[in-house]
Amino acid sequence: xxxxxxxxxxxxxxxxxxxxxxxxxxxxxxxxxxxxxxxxxxxxxxxxxxxxxxxxxxxxxxxxxxxxxxxxxxxxxxxxxxxxxxxxxxxxxxxxxxx
Amino acid sequence: xxxxxxxxxxxxxxxxxxxxxxxxxxxxxxxxxxxxxxxxxxxxxxxxxxxxxxxxxxxxxxxxxxxxxxxxxxxxxxxxxxxxxxxxxxxxxxxxxxxxxxxxxxxxxxxxxxxxxxxxxxxxxxxxxxxxxxxxxxxxxxxxxxxxxxxxxxxxxxxxxxxxxxxxxxxxxxxxxxxxxxxxxxxxxxxxxxxxxxxxx
Numbered sequence: 001x002x003x004x005x006x007x008x009x010x011x012x013x014x015x016x017x018x019x020x021x022x023x024x025x026x027x028x029x030x031x032x033x034x035x036x037x038x039x040x041x042x043x044x045x046x047x048x049x050x051x052x053x054x055x056x057x058x059x060x061x062x063x064x065x066x067x068x069x070x071x072x073x074x075x076x077x078x079x080x081x082x083x084x085x086x087x088x089x090x091x092x093x094x095x096x097x098x099x
Numbered sequence: 100x101x102x103x104x105x106x107x108x109x110x111x112x113x114x115x116x117x118x119x120x121x122x123x124x125x126x127x128x129x130x131x132x133x134x135x136x137x138x139x140x141x142x143x144x145x146x147x148x149x150x151x152x153x154x155x156x157x158x159x160x161x162x163x164x165x166x167x168x169x170x171x172x173x174x175x176x177x178x179x180x181x182x183x184x185x186x187x188x189x190x191x192x193x194x195x196x197x198x199x200x201x202x203x204x205x206x207x208x209x210x211x212x213x214x215x216x217x218x219x220x221x222x223x224x225x226x227x228x229x230x231x232x233x234x235x236x237x238x239x240x241x242x243x244x245x246x247x248x249x250x251x252x253x254x255x256x257x258x259x260x261x262x263x264x265x266x267x268x269x270x271x272x273x274x275x276x277x278x279x280x281x282x283x284x285x286x287x288x289x290x291x292x293x294x295x296x297x298x299x300x
Contacts, residue, residue, distance in 0.1 A: 018109060022116035027199070030120070034199040038120045088113070091106050098103050 011056050012087050016041055016049045021076065021084045024059060028076040050074065058083055123200040123250045125192060127184035128299055131291025134177040138283035141173035142276055154273040156229040167223070204249040208242040215239065232275035236282045237265030251298070257290050 012018050019039045023030060030038075035047050053059045058080030062073045076084070118124070145151040149169065150161045160166050182196075189196040215238025222230050240261030247255025261282050268278035 015109070015112060018113060019116045022113045023120035026117045026121040030199060034120075037195050037198055038116065040193065088110075091110055094106055095103065095110070 008090050009083055009087055011047055011053060011058065011083070014049060020046075020053060020074075021050060021058065021080065024074060024076040025081070025084060029062070029073040031071055031073050035074065053080070056080075060084075065076065119194075119200075121200065121249070123198075123204045125189035125194065125196060125201075126181075126250055126254070126294070127188045128293070128295030128297075129289045130181040130184035131287045131294060133180045133184075133291075133293060135284045135287030135289075137173050137180075138287065139280055139285075142280040142284060145169055146276055151276065153229045153232065153275045156272055157226055158228040159226060160228060163193045163223075163228075187268055198248060204246055207245045207249055211238050211241040211245060215242075217225050229272045229275055231270070232270070232279040233268035235265070235266045236261050236268060236278065239282075240265055251294075253290065253294065253297075257286060260286055 012021065016039060023035060023038050030096060032043075032046070032050075034048075036043065039046065042047075050059065057077060060075050060077050062075070064071050064073070069078065106266060145166060149165055153160065185201075186196040215227075215234060217232055218234055218238070222228070222234065234239050240258045240263075243254050243258030245258070247253075247258055264278050264282045264286075268275060271278070
């Protein structure tokens, strides 16, 4: 397979977005606080990146209330899973082809 | 434009994030060693100071309340130590000890531990003291075996060893305290030393 850097999805250029996708790939769902702790970023920063991934349709949101406090949980959509796996494949190919 | 090095770094970060967000990695080897020492000390006190020699299934110890108090004391001390060392280790790694992974780890242990705990109360109430040591080992082993999915995989192996000891102990009930000291004492210490040299140096 011939791959080029253009095959890499723009959404995954940022390390934070890549981190969000990695964490959601191995967890059914995670809330905002857990994601923030894993990634070690600020609320605003995380929210921006989440919004971008949401707009791409890569992650989904479920809002609920726990003890009357709002709780937002994020999960990976099937489309997001597919895009993330493609991205990994391209990364792998790039590294292989340059060895 | 990113360079090749950046992509290798990307992959490293993806791997690290997948592991960090799915497994609790802040268990300390020192906690295992200390817990093992408490268990050995507890077993020694029970045997030589309190004259606790459970050699058959129906066994009435000279002083049951003291034995229960001693067991609860050892358990509390071990829990406090494990929590303290885990908290310290995750603090050093710049993470929170109480996070999604530690919650899942505890949840995975809670069902076998709760069922085992209730069973211990029932056995004690019915005077089946000789079965308490093997069942403690067995249910603790089941909890660890489960927990191994959510932390370093060596915990799973330790669980299997405890299950094996518990089963053997149910056959050889007369060596209850010895099996208990091996499982909760020696195995914890060996595991702790291994963990310390493998992950903490």
